[in-house]
Amino acid sequence: xxxxxKRKKEARQVHKRSKQAQNSIGIKGxxxxxxxxxxxxxxxxxxxxxxxxxxxxxxxxxxxEGAVHAYLLDRENTSQAKVLSNTIKQKRKxxxxxxxxxx
Numbered sequence: 876x877x878x879x880x881k882r883k884k885e886a887r888q889v890h891k892r893s894k895q896a897q898n899s900i901g902i903k904g905x906x907x908x909x910x911x912x913x914x915x916x917x918x919x920x921x922x923x924x925x926x927x928x929x930x931x932x933x934x935x936x937x938x939x940e941g942a943v944h945a946y947l948l949d950r951e952n953t954s955q956a957k958v959l960s961n962t963i964k965q966k967r968k969x970x971x972x973x974x975x976x977x978x
Contacts, residue, residue: 892911896911
């Protein structure tokens, strides 16, 4: 029962902090905003580190025989998506140029 009360109290604490931040003015408001910003930045860093560490430990499960590493592939082979993207960009440029009036 005590754990449940503590959890609910912490959940309500967010609303109290928000109300206090909205009503505080002057130097006190600036200090509160700076503190909240630092907490938020720290939380983002922690989440990013966790995400990075989880993405690092991926294993190559489906490795086919004769597979070539990405750094060994010929880089002149353009992917289909890149060709499509460049085509769309080119068409946009042509549309924009269509309405230009020569001086």
